[in-house]
Amino acid sequence: MSIALSIQSLVKRYGDFTAVDHLSLDVPEGEFFGFLGPNGAGKTTTINAIVGLVTFQEGNIRVCGHDVAADYRKARACIGLAPQEFNFDRYLTIREVLLYTAGYFGVPAKEAKSRADLMLRQFDLTSKRDVDYTKLSGGMKRRLSLARALVHQPRVLILDEPTAGVDVELRLELWDALSTLNREGLTIILTTHYLEEAQHLCKRIGIINHGRLVALDQTESMIAGRSQERILLEFEAPVQALPAGLEALGAAWDPTTRTVTFSEALASDLPRILGAFEGQGHRLTHVDVQRKTLQDVFLELTARRENP
Amino acid sequence: MNLIGFQTLVTREIKRTFKIINQVIWPPLISTLLYLFIFGFSLGRRIQDIDGVPYLEFLIPGLIVMSVVEASFSESSASLFQGRFTNSIQELLVAPLSYLEMVLGYVVGSILRGLIIGNLIMALGWLIVGVSPANWGLYLLFMVLISAFFSCMGLVMGLVAESWDQLSIPGTFVITPLVFLGGVFNSPRLLPENLQPFINANPLFYLIDGFRGSMLAEWKAPIMSELFFLVLLTTFGLILAMNLFRSGYKLRA
Numbered sequence: 001m002s003i004a005l006s007i008q009s010l011v012k013r014y015g016d017f018t019a020v021d022h023l024s025l026d027v028p029e030g031e032f033f034g035f036l037g038p039n040g041a042g043k044t045t046t047i048n049a050i051v052g053l054v055t056f057q058e059g060n061i062r063v064c065g066h067d068v069a070a071d072y073r074k075a076r077a078c079i080g081l082a083p084q085e086f087n088f089d090r091y092l093t094i095r096e097v098l099l100y101t102a103g104y105f106g107v108p109a110k111e112a113k114s115r116a117d118l119m120l121r122q123f124d125l126t127s128k129r130d131v132d133y134t135k136l137s138g139g140m141k142r143r144l145s146l147a148r149a150l151v152h153q154p155r156v157l158i159l160d161e162p163t164a165g166v167d168v169e170l171r172l173e174l175w176d177a178l179s180t181l182n183r184e185g186l187t188i189i190l191t192t193h194y195l196e197e198a199q200h201l202c203k204r205i206g207i208i209n210h211g212r213l214v215a216l217d218q219t220e221s222m223i224a225g226r227s228q229e230r231i232l233l234e235f236e237a238p239v240q241a242l243p244a245g246l247e248a249l250g251a252a253w254d255p256t257t258r259t260v261t262f263s264e265a266l267a268s269d270l271p272r273i274l275g276a277f278e279g280q281g282h283r284l285t286h287v288d289v290q291r292k293t294l295q296d297v298f299l300e301l302t303a304r305r306e307n308p
Numbered sequence: 309m310n311l312i313g314f315q316t317l318v319t320r321e322i323k324r325t326f327k328i329i330n331q332v333i334w335p336p337l338i339s340t341l342l343y344l345f346i347f348g349f350s351l352g353r354r355i356q357d358i359d360g361v362p363y364l365e366f367l368i369p370g371l372i373v374m375s376v377v378e379a380s381f382s383e384s385s386a387s388l389f390q391g392r393f394t395n396s397i398q399e400l401l402v403a404p405l406s407y408l409e410m411v412l413g414y415v416v417g418s419i420l421r422g423l424i425i426g427n428l429i430m431a432l433g434w435l436i437v438g439v440s441p442a443n444w445g446l447y448l449l450f451m452v453l454i455s456a457f458f459s460c461m462g463l464v465m466g467l468v469a470e471s472w473d474q475l476s477i478p479g480t481f482v483i484t485p486l487v488f489l490g491g492v493f494n495s496p497r498l499l500p501e502n503l504q505p506f507i508n509a510n511p512l513f514y515l516i517d518g519f520r521g522s523m524l525a526e527w528k529a530p531i532m533s534e535l536f537f538l539v540l541l542t543t544f545g546l547i548l549a550m551n552l553f554r555s556g557y558k559l560r561a
């Protein structure tokens with residue numbers, strides 16, 4: 001299978017600060033790849049280096065076999081980008097945004113018109129075709145951003161936080177659209193904060209922290225079986241000792257308080273946990289299940305891989 | 309060569325011009341009318357011919373250059389700066405356009421705005437004063453090259469500026485003084501003797517003088533050497549703008 005994106009030993013420095021530190025990565029054609037990492041980890045810098053919005057000091061990047069520096073026009077022609085921040089042209093209407101982008105990519109006018117109209121229909125924007133982008137809701141702007149990235153029929157679609165700030169319904173809609181595009185053969189690379197999103201969409205995940213790739217694996221083997229919740233139990237009286245058999249579940253408690261938390265337990269462990277406490281005569285007053293933030297999972301994953 | 313991409317950028321620049329028509333097309337026409345009114349009907353009769361050319365005829369080419377310079381400089385500088393300010397420049401930067409195509413896209417867009425405004429003013433002059441270009445070829449060539457040079461300078465400023473306030477600095481402190489002292493309203497040769505070295509160092513003087521020569525048959529100017537100088541300036545401007553785009557100065561982090 002041919003390689004859609006190949007990054008070799010990429011280094012990007014801003015003065016003394018190294019934003020991306022010898023990052024290497026290959027994404028085969030047709031893959032759905034997720035790029036995860038906390039804020040400031042270097043995700044957007046890496047994306048921008050690929051698309052040509054950022055220069056870099058070392059390494060090289062090839063998109064569909066074209067070097068992004070030496071052969072920048074061929075490389076850019078292969079990429080569709082939906083950036084994190086909206087950057088639409090304020091002098092254009094929605095339909096013109098699509099037409100002009102197609103034009104910049106060399107699509108002839110007639111073809112551009114039919115593609116723009118198709119995109120407007122596909123992303124449910126036809127009724128807004130003649131308004132300024134400032135008149136769109138946040139969700140519509142996200143859809144327009146995706147339509148613009150696709151209007152020149154790229155081979156690689158790059159999405160930087162595509163569902164940041166959109167409601168659940170639209171998120172599901174976008175996921176659906178992206179899955180369909182990927183099934184049709186489009187290579188998709190996305191960055192995200194949401195573990196759930198990566199888990200739902202991506203075949204493979206790379207985790208970046210402090211500019212370095214700290215984990216790279218199939219999504220299933222990286223996340224499957226991991227707890228995504230934190231279970232909090234509150235009892236009538238402080239818990240002095242943890243019942244036997246619960247040590248492996250990431251328990252944390254303080255003998256002076258009445259709460260015990262389990263950070264590595266799955267929901268299916270709950271009956272066993274409750275039974276064990278009941279057996280010791282502890283009376284439960286409150287149960288809370290908190291969704292872990294991606295930050296928590298990053299810390300677990302990165303801690304595991306940085307200090308094996 | 310991405311010809312379609314280049315044409316799209318030029319179209320976009322023209323679209324921008326017409327979208328802000330009240331800011332960019334009508335003001336130079338109205339000020340030209342006012343200049344002609346003040347100088348033509350109240351002061352003009354008291355002003356002698358300049359080197360054998362009636363004052364109003366002398367004035368028209370200067371007014372055209374003044375507006376063309378302003379139009380092409382502000383078109384490219386404001387368009388590029390606004391693109392940087394709103395990040396919409398990224399739409400171009402991620403597209404398969406060469407740096408030459410990007411620079412020429414902006415420059416040709418500015419030249420078209422310069423041509424529209426310059427020729428509208430020329431038409432006003434023709435209606436009111438009865439002056440039309442003596443040599444259409446040279447007249448258009450001068451206009452295109454003057455536009456191209458100032459549009460390149462506009463691109464440089466559009467990259468250098470960090471705020472709208474800074475963007476206005478060259479217009480106010482450099483271009484306007486050079487234009488006014490370059491012979492729009494009077495012959496700079498009539499200025500005091502000790503100012504003559506400054507006149508000689510003012511590039512606008514040669515551009516206005518040569519352009520006036522292309523419009524008025526009776527105006528004696530070394531047109532060809534002035535045209536050559538303008539070609540050099542324009543080439544320099546293009547190379548400078550191209551190199552800044554290629555290096556990614558203030559465009560790519």
